[in-house]
Amino acid sequence: MSKEPKPVAIIMIEDDEGHARLIEKNIRRAGVTNEIISFRNGTSAISYLLGADETGLAAIGRPSLVLLDLNLPDMTGIDILTRLKANEHTRRTPVIVLTTTDDAREIQRCYDLGANVYITKPLNYESFANAIRQLGLFLSVMQIPELN
């Protein structure tokens, strides 16, 4: 990732502040140093990812990776996923769904909509922290496409 001309930003959309903080801490522990931009709700995340005009033009030349929680106060993560994958400028942006829901149909639906990875938050904290750290390791070797 550090080889990229412009560093990849990690866009974290998670309404629970504690979870967001714990995710960030554990990603950092895995040695990932990329910028992490947090959003507490879907509206602000969408307006950042697709730009205020929601055309997606804002995303050009701004490589990023999305960590998405499905349970948000103002919209569901599924809505955000749909809109990201429907926009020609953001459709290649990798989306990692990180949520508590382990319903088989929900998982299928996310992959159908173009989610790249689906991770269920483990029930206890130790495995949760462990999973996030492994995700961090995964992120550190992952190639992100250039957006144009």
Add this chain to the structure above:
Amino acid sequence: MLRSGTGRFIGYNLLLLAGGAVVLLMIVSAAFIFSARSQVHATESLRAARVDRLVLEFISDLVDAETAQRGFIITRKEAYLEPYEAALGQFAKDSADLRLRAAEVDEGKAIAPEPVEELIKLGQVRMDLIGHNLANFRVGNFESTQMVAALDRGRILMDQIRQAGAVIRDVAASVRIARAAAMRDAATLLTTMISLGVAMIVVLTTGATLVMIRHVKEIDEARRELMDINQELESRVRERTEAVMRTNDELQRYAYIVSHDLRAPLVNIMGFTSELESSTEQLTAYVRRVGGDADDPDRADALIAVDEDIPEALGFIRSSTTRMDSLINEILKLSRAGRRVLDPVPLDMHSLVSECVDSIRQRFAEAGAEVRIEGRLPDVVSDRSALQQIFTNLLDNATKYLKGGQPGQIVVRGRLDRGTAVFEVEDNGRGIAETDFERIFELFRRAGTQDKPGDGIGLAHTRMLSRRLGGDVCVKSDGETGTTFIVTIARDLVLRMGRNEA
């Protein structure tokens, strides 16, 4: 309503039947009476006819005698005396007959004896005259003038006889006519009565048929009403079942959401407790490393805080969150099991229970308990994993709460009861107090001495599963010498589910 209808129906029909019987009886007796009367009329008529005939024969005898007399006088041949002799004999017989028969007609009331006696007397005089003439003629002292006189007298006598006979014959004829008329009247009356009877029978039969038709209609109506009521009942049951199922679904969803949403803050508490622990380790190391004044009371306090207070607090937080986490997990598990789609298949219950026993055989060995399946367990069509869960829970419970110092005896038995299968798991353990019979099935509730590990989940789970399988679970115990759990499930879950879905 049906019964009173039947009563009325029977009443009407009995009435009609009785009416019919009376009419028939009347017709039959009338027929007997009239036929008896006709017989009397016919007999009397015949008697009158006989008298008529006898009168004619009586006269004919006289004529025969006269003819014979004439023939003898003319031919003087003895051969002509023969018919005379015959007529004489016949005359005596006919006279007696006539007297007898005339008295018989209408018991002697119709023909008086006087005219009959008169006729017979005249006839006798005539016969005597012929006899006298013949005797005279034979001996030859018969002058022609005398003969003429005798013949004249004979002719006059004959006229008188004919007149007397006609009187009797008239009477006989009038008797015959009267009797014939009576017979005809009787026949007409009988015909009328039979026609009337037939008409009445037709009316009665029609009435009975109408009553029957009405009764059949009533039965039909009652049956339709019953069907309507039945249908209404069924739809009401269906509505109730749907409502219950909806409520159940809502509860399951509610449990799922609550437990799910409770977990998010809990992850934070656990996560930051971990963070706090690692921070505390660093802090402890630092406080220990940095020396300082041994008399400084703040340092002593800080050491107590990092060595005792903070670890104690963290320990409580950790144990509480762990406990809460496991409770939430159990609720989630329960709610998942409640939402799981059931898969009813034909099950050999004997082998299913045996498998459950085998899966926790280790437990029985440790507890020194013995499990026995009594008799043949009824096979069912139901969900395998739910039943496995139910029996494993109950068998596990039975081994867990045995009485110390006594070998455990656990018996499983089952039977069919109409559309349901009933299974019993009986143990000789410590028993359950009656006040706890319902409580033990509630989530997180337990009964008796709390000396065994457990969350109070198993029986709640068992109850939820039994209910989903179309039945329930209940408990029987005297509180001292053992407990019996009774599980009721639908014998055929496909049928039961089909009925609720329909």
